[in-house]
Structures are given as structure tokens and as C-alpha cells.
Amino acid sequence: MHDAVLSGRQPPAQPRDVVGRSWSRLQADGVSPDRCENVVLADYAEVEARRTRTALRSVRPELRNTLTQVAEDANFIVVIADADGVVLWREGSRGVRKAADALGFMEGARWSEGSVGTNSIGTALVEDAPVQLFSAEHYARSHRGWSCTGSPVHDPRSGEVLGVVDISGSAMSVHPTTVALVQTAVRLAEATLWQEHAINLEKLRGHAAPVLGATAGPALVVDRHGWVADARGLAVPDRLAPPCLGEPLLVPGLGLCVPEPLGDGWLLRRGGRPSTIGVELDLGEDPRVTVRGDTSWTRALSPRHAQILRVLTETSSAGIDAPSLSVALFGDRDHVAAVRAEISRLRKSLGPVLSAHPYRFADGVDVHIVGRGEFRNPGV
Incomplete structure (x- = not known):
């Protein structure tokens, strides 16, 4: 099926929709199955910088507790990649890690769809949805001995994709129920991020209380994602657009406000006459x-x-x-x-x-x- 589709011949069976879309994107971009084997590898300093920046670092313990032991017992590996598809962490079966090394599937590898073809990390990022691939559904010929399951992790505060959690192993080792396992781990990780968000909002609320108490007229304090920590003198939704320094923000009931930095958030209050x-x-x-x-x-x-x-x-x-x-x-x-x-x-x-x-x-x-x-x- 793989070779028939890529050569334009009539395949014996049509690929699944998610696979067909991925193959079509790669063909449209002129990516060949052979070129996908040239893996781009980030150096140690870049990997460390990416680990420091990503919010995934705070939920890595949650993901390890949920998946790593299962991975070792079932003979596959757990991979955490960032929003660019760069592999940040990899754990699991020693034998599978050795086989992954031969593919270049290691920490620092850019496993985006455009780099290595259809795969459960890069394709999950493009589709913004869980993806499970079996054997020849991979675009690169060298990946046909593998099966993999990946699910995006979203930041519940902003909705942005933080990266992907992936389970990979031999073509015979990954079961369809792996999708549910990975999604459960992702939901737990996102719940942890939301709990951190609630704690940070409470800290910001305490930090802002004296300022709001001394402010004449209605005002509110939001975090850097626009979530409201506290408001005085007006009713507002739970979240506004994320403020930016020096850029006016329209606040219901206040009009245009110029955000003022306050701790890890922003103070919003009327700077002049109400505006529409x-x-x-x-x-x-x-x-x-x-x-x-x-x-x-x-x-x-x-x-x-x-x-x-x-x-x-x-x-x-x-x-x-x-x-x-x-x-x-x-x-x-x-x-x-x-x-x-x-x-x-x-x-x-x-x-x-x-x-x-x-x-x-x-x-x-x-x-x-x-x-x-x-x-x-x-x-x-």
C-alpha cells in the first residue's frame, strides 16, 4: 500500500484518513521516504535550554509514574517531545532504546512530520490529536518495523500545544489500547498543570490585594495568560486576552486599559475616560x-x-x-x-x-x- 500510494498506483487498500492526510502533506512538500532518514539532532546545550523553557518539565514526574514502568514491562519506550517535535526525554526498555538509537530516535532528535515523515509525534502535532501508527503507515521505510502512539499535551491555561507524549516499540509490541493509556497520562499531566495554575493565581491574588485595596475605582489583576486573579468594582469573565506591555487591552466595563506589570501578572485599571x-x-x-x-x-x-x-x-x-x-x-x-x-x-x-x-x-x-x-x- 505504502509504495503504491507514493508512486501514484492504485493501492490494494486505502490508508486510514490520518495516514493519508500525512502522506499527502509530505508528497506536496516534496519529501521523499528516503530523505526522512536524515535525522536532525540538536546539541546538548539546545536540548537543555528546551527542557528549561518547557512547562512539560513540571509534569514529567507525573508522566513517568504513569508510563515508565509499563513501558519497561511491555518492552517499549516513552518519549516526551516539545512543540517543535524535538525529543526532550526518553525512557523505557534498554533493548528498544538501543534500536531507537539506530534510527536516530534519541534525545535531541527533531521528530517532526516534515523532518522524519509520518510518525506519532510529528503527525500528532500537525493534527493536534492523538495518533497511533502501525508498521508501514510510517512514511520512512526505515520506520516500518515500529509502531507508535502519541498524544498532544495542551497547556490548560492558554490552550497551546506544549508537546507530545509518545510510546514506541516494535511493530508487534504496541496494542490498540495504548491510545487510552497515553491519553490517560496526558489528562493527568494537564490536570497537574491546572492545579499549578490555581496555586499561582492564589499567590498572585495575595500579592495584588494591597494594590487593589489602594486603587480608586474599578480594577483587576490577571496572570500572564489573561486569567483573572482578582477584581474590584466590576464583574468580568474568568479570562481576558493575554496582556502585552504597552498595548491597550479592552476590558468589559472598563474600556481600554494599559496593562501595568504586577508580580507575575498585570494590573488593569482605567487610565482615562472609558473607551469603546x-x-x-x-x-x-x-x-x-x-x-x-x-x-x-x-x-x-x-x-x-x-x-x-x-x-x-x-x-x-x-x-x-x-x-x-x-x-x-x-x-x-x-x-x-x-x-x-x-x-x-x-x-x-x-x-x-x-x-x-x-x-x-x-x-x-x-x-x-x-x-x-x-x-x-x-x-x-
């Missing part, structure tokens, strides 16, 4: 958006970003989640990762105009559309 934001969305031949508040500015929009904003204007105030937006943009739910990437770029460009979880225009933003009839859909 008006958005003029031009969906004509040259899409652009104009934002008017205390100041006004205009940004050109790519056809895709214009299409996203049009969908958001047609969505209720409750917003729209990534899978539903994928359907609206592409006609299916298979482009969630692409949707999240585009929304991230759009939010960086428009700042407080957009909110996430779910995606929508922020409260208090007044949107006016012009040129709707001339807008050109970018297509899939």
Missing part, C-alpha cells in the same frame, strides 16, 4: 480592517483572514470553536491546526478586538461591514 472600539471591516476586492478607539489604524487583510472575520461577524455572541470554524472555512473538521495558527496571527495583528475560547469579537466591539458582496473567497 469600533471596527470597520471592508470585505471588498482589497480586504482591510479599520479599528477606531482612542486612536485609529488600518490593517490590510489576507483573503483567509478576511474570510475568518466574516465568519465571526455571522456568529452569535457565544462565539465559535476551532472545529466549527474549520468546517466554515474548509468544509471539514480536519484543519483545526491551521485554524488555530491563523487565529493566532490574526489576534497578534488586531490585539484586543478578538477574543478566544471560543473565537469571537470582544465584548464592547462594534463591528460594521462594507463591501461584503465583492469579497473573494480564498478557497481551500
Whole structure:
């Protein structure tokens, strides 16, 4: 099946959807199954730097307790990779680790889909979903003796993908129930991250109490992800858009605020008169958006970003989640990762105009559309 699909011949059976999508991406990028065997290996200093930066370091003990002994008993290895697919830690069966070394599947290896082909780490990152692969479903011919199961780990505070937890072994060693095992470990790790988040919010709340008590008028304190630690004089949602130094943030009930650093978070209070934001969305031949508040500015929009904003204007105030937006943009739910990437770029460009979880225009933003009839859909 593998060779038939890649050569354009009719295969005896079609690959599973997740495998077919991965192979199609790699073929479209001109990646050959043989080139996938040239593994990019980071040096020790880079691996250590990545370990220090990642939030996965705090949940590694949880993952080890859940998976490592099982891995050793069942003759496979447990791998933790970061959001770039770089292997940070690897434990488990000595024999399997030795076999993995022969592939270059070791700490520091970049196991992204674009680097080594279809695999449960890189493909799970692209799909943003658990992936299990058996034998010849791998793109690289040298990986056909392996089976692997990977699941993304998300930061519950921001929703971003932190990396992937993977179990790998010989083609005969990984059972379909391994998916449930890995997902259980990931859920426990994410629960631990959420507990850490609650503890940090409580610390920030205590640190901010004297400042809020001495502040005249309504104010609130949020952490660096936008989660509200405490608020005085106004009702706010649990989370706002993450503040950035020097960039105004629209706060319901306050208007535009300039974030002030406070401990490990931000103090938000009214700096002047209450402000509202008006958005003029031009969906004509040259899409652009104009934002008017205390100041006004205009940004050109790519056809895709214009299409996203049009969908958001047609969505209720409750917003729209990534899978539903994928359907609206592409006609299916298979482009969630692409949707999240585009929304991230759009939010960086428009700042407080957009909110996430779910995606929508922020409260208090007044949107006016012009040129709707001339807008050109970018297509899939």
C-alpha cells in the first residue's frame, strides 16, 4: 500500500484518513521516504535550554509514574517531545532504546512530520490529536518495523500545544489500547498543570490585594495568560486576552486599559475616560480592517483572514470553536491546526478586538461591514 500510494498506483487498500492526510502533506512538500532518514539532532546545550523553557518539565514526574514502568514491562519506550517535535526525554526498555538509537530516535532528535515523515509525534502535532501508527503507515521505510502512539499535551491555561507524549516499540509490541493509556497520562499531566495554575493565581491574588485595596475605582489583576486573579468594582469573565506591555487591552466595563506589570501578572485599571472600539471591516476586492478607539489604524487583510472575520461577524455572541470554524472555512473538521495558527496571527495583528475560547469579537466591539458582496473567497 505504502509504495503504491507514493508512486501514484492504485493501492490494494486505502490508508486510514490520518495516514493519508500525512502522506499527502509530505508528497506536496516534496519529501521523499528516503530523505526522512536524515535525522536532525540538536546539541546538548539546545536540548537543555528546551527542557528549561518547557512547562512539560513540571509534569514529567507525573508522566513517568504513569508510563515508565509499563513501558519497561511491555518492552517499549516513552518519549516526551516539545512543540517543535524535538525529543526532550526518553525512557523505557534498554533493548528498544538501543534500536531507537539506530534510527536516530534519541534525545535531541527533531521528530517532526516534515523532518522524519509520518510518525506519532510529528503527525500528532500537525493534527493536534492523538495518533497511533502501525508498521508501514510510517512514511520512512526505515520506520516500518515500529509502531507508535502519541498524544498532544495542551497547556490548560492558554490552550497551546506544549508537546507530545509518545510510546514506541516494535511493530508487534504496541496494542490498540495504548491510545487510552497515553491519553490517560496526558489528562493527568494537564490536570497537574491546572492545579499549578490555581496555586499561582492564589499567590498572585495575595500579592495584588494591597494594590487593589489602594486603587480608586474599578480594577483587576490577571496572570500572564489573561486569567483573572482578582477584581474590584466590576464583574468580568474568568479570562481576558493575554496582556502585552504597552498595548491597550479592552476590558468589559472598563474600556481600554494599559496593562501595568504586577508580580507575575498585570494590573488593569482605567487610565482615562472609558473607551469603546469600533471596527470597520471592508470585505471588498482589497480586504482591510479599520479599528477606531482612542486612536485609529488600518490593517490590510489576507483573503483567509478576511474570510475568518466574516465568519465571526455571522456568529452569535457565544462565539465559535476551532472545529466549527474549520468546517466554515474548509468544509471539514480536519484543519483545526491551521485554524488555530491563523487565529493566532490574526489576534497578534488586531490585539484586543478578538477574543478566544471560543473565537469571537470582544465584548464592547462594534463591528460594521462594507463591501461584503465583492469579497473573494480564498478557497481551500
